[in-house]
Amino acid sequence: MIDGLLVGSVYGLAAMGLSLIWGVMNVINLTHGAMIALGMFGMYVLFGAITGHPYVLLLPEIGVGLLLGVVVYWVAIHWVIGRPMLMSLLSTFAVNMIIIGIGTAVWTTSPYNVNFNLPGLTVGSYTFTGNHIAAAVAALILALALDLFLRRTRPGKAIRAVSDHREAAELMGISSTTVLSIAFGIGIAMAIASGALVATLFPFTILSGGTYQLKSFVVTVLAGLGKPLGALVAGVLLGLLEGAVTPFMAASWIPLIEFTLFVVVLVAFPRGIFGKVAA
Amino acid sequence: MAPVLQIEKIESGYGEVQVLWGISLEVEAGKLTTIVGANGAGKTTTLRTAMGSVRPWHGRIFLEGEEVTRLSAHAKAGRGLVLVPEGRxxxxxxxxxxxxxxxxxxxxxxxxxxxxxxxxxxxxxxxxxxxxxxxxxxxxxxxxxxxxxxxxxxxPVVLMIDELSLGLAPVLTQQLFLTLKSLRGQGITIVLVEQNVHLALALSDYTYVLAEGRVTIQGESRQVAQMDEVRRAYLGL
Incomplete structure (x- = not known):
């Protein structure tokens, strides 16, 4: 149960990236899962090569994620923004396939893991895995940092302004394409960071990202679009749900339950449970 | 003195539809210039084209003597061309x-x-x-x-305001016009698109009248207000 809460905060972090991109540029980023997988393998490669502390390795991963996001924006997103959503779905799906394809060629689809264990924390008869606690803390810090960035800093406000009214932002002297590419980069960096954290928790393959992408969708819909902090909370809720369900039934039931929830929320709260009735 | 903002034979529109058919305007520093005309005459499009939100098809735009025709809206905003857009x-x-x-x-x-x-x-x-x-x-x-x-x-080097009074109560409109007047008094160059022709003519230094995407009348506001065709068509006198 508590473990679900810890893992859930990592889901939340992944979903924040999806939610940010979706909310700001109205693009459903189907590269999300591939980026999460890249984050996992990034952690694997870096950890193998430098044997640094995994949580320090997050920083270069985030940096690479930002850059990669900006590049992907200019290659695949810039041309389809403002056009029918199918266009960006197709182009991000194509990038997704390219990344998965390259990843499969390099790492095949066999499972990998990052061999690293922090000492656990025992409370009474209960032991929490050290990695889970550390991942949750890291996810929380990143999530709060993103929220603070969006609410308090000048570039963060510019992202919100472009999201609110792109043409008016241009009138203010804000280069909206630059801002969008940075926002996309941040979204990707979040995905990669969450992948890197997941890699310290579970074994993974190049295809694992897909599962987390689906979870991110559920979380984003739960939270309502463009509400990064809401996404974090919804991610934790989803993790809690998983933690509560697994003692009673096989883990393979989880997707069924999650997507039933997904449909129910869509029907009952089309704007997400944290969404306001009137925007 | 050279105009701060100069628009030279601008043509533009949306998609296939041409709205402006060769509009030329000169805005002098420290003056309040108004653009009036019927709905669909191209007032808003003129401002949006000057700003770069709408790309000009032909013609040239100068800001403080420098050509800025091809610059994007955010680049022009960075040089002090400011648009307070219609609908806020x-x-x-x-x-x-x-x-x-x-x-x-x-x-x-x-x-x-x-x-x-x-x-x-x-x-x-x-x-x-x-x-x-x-x-x-x-x-x-x-x-x-x-x-x-x-x-x-x-x-702003030039402050362009589109439809200041749209949807506002008369008292508020009056108040905002007074504010404009005091801003002009502080030396700010203002271009105003306004549907309230009475107020616009009374307040401004220079007036352009647009019809069907062309400038049909221009002159000192005091003189334009005296013209028979303006009085009949726009002032209802």
Whole structure:
């Protein structure tokens, strides 16, 4: 149960990236899962090569994620923004396939893991895995940092302004394409960071990202679009749900339950449970 | 003296539809210039083309003597060409103060952001009272004040205002016009598109009358107001 809460905060972090991109540029980023997988393998490669502390390795991963996001924006997103959503779905799906394809060629689809264990924390008869606690803390810090960035800093406000009214932002002297590419980069960096954290928790393959992408969708819909902090909370809720369900039934039931929830929320709260009735 | 903003034989439109058919305007420093005309005459499109929100098909645009025809809207905004757009176009999820901060976004405007914020709050005390509120919660008049304030935060070389009085109560309109007058008195160059022709002519120094995407009449506002065709067509006299 508590473990679900810890893992859930990592889901939340992944979903924040999806939610940010979706909310700001109205693009459903189907590269999300591939980026999460890249984050996992990034952690694997870096950890193998430098044997640094995994949580320090997050920083270069985030940096690479930002850059990669900006590049992907200019290659695949810039041309389809403002056009029918199918266009960006197709182009991000194509990038997704390219990344998965390259990843499969390099790492095949066999499972990998990052061999690293922090000492656990025992409370009474209960032991929490050290990695889970550390991942949750890291996810929380990143999530709060993103929220603070969006609410308090000048570039963060510019992202919100472009999201609110792109043409008016241009009138203010804000280069909206630059801002969008940075926002996309941040979204990707979040995905990669969450992948890197997941890699310290579970074994993974190049295809694992897909599962987390689906979870991110559920979380984003739960939270309502463009509400990064809401996404974090919804991610934790989803993790809690998983933690509560697994003692009673096989883990393979989880997707069924999650997507039933997904449909129910869509029907009952089309704007997400944290969404306001009137925007 | 050379005009601050010069528009030369601009043609533009939307998609296949041409709206402007060779419009030329000259805006002199420190003057209040108005553009009036019937609905669909191309007033808003003129401002949007000058700004770069709509790309000109033909013609040239100069700002402070430099050609800026091909620059994007954000680049022109960075040089001090400011448009307070029709329908305010505020950032609804940002607070009043954040909206004003966005006005001070460009490198030019940033240097004087503090002083400008003070000035805007002095001009519109109501905005100061509500600075923590989301801009979507403001009344129509307050929103127009915020749109103007945001424009002033941009350190305008030329301040272009589209439909200042649209949807506002007469008292508020009067008040905003007085504000404009005092701004002009402080030496700010203003271009005003206005449907209230009476007020526009009474207040401004120079007037352009647009019809069907062309300039049909231009001149000192005092003289334009005396013209028979203007009195008949626009003033209902």
């Amino acid at each position: 176009q505020l950032f609804p999820t940002l607070s009043v103060e954040e909206n004003l901060e966005m006005g001070g976004y460009s490198t030019r405007a940033r240097k004087r952001q503090r002083a400008n914020l003070e000035r805007v709050y002095e001009l519109f005390p109501r905005l100061k009272e509500r600075r923590k509120q989301r801009s979507s919660t403001l009344s129509g008049g307050e929103q127009q004040m915020l749109a103007m304030g945001r424009g002033l935060m941009q350190e």
